[in-house]
Amino acid sequence: MKLDEAIKVLRQHNEKGASVLKITRGQALEKDLLAQVLDSCEQLISEKAEYKRLLKAAVEDIHELLCDKKNLDGNGQSCNICSYIEWCPCCKECTIREDLRNWRYADEALKLIGDESDGI
16 A cells, blocks of 8 residues: 555544544555554655755755855965866956855755754
């Protein structure tokens, strides 16, 4: 049984008190559906932690990739774009506007990531 179907059956069981066997016409037991839902929840929790880790890394990488004046090689100031493309529009003075140095979805992504101790 698919997860969404299992949830629907368990909701019916919970709200109306009908037995799972009766709802599924003898096709499933309550304990089997609960095990399926719980296993899926554990998998989603694990995946959520990995998604948050990857999203946090992406926000950091995007920030580093965008023009941000820094000393990359010890020979003077340069921007990160210079190290990734042959021609950089800001090689001389890093003149790209401050608002273009950050990913436009960074705030939303960081809000979604939330506090590391949120219990995922």
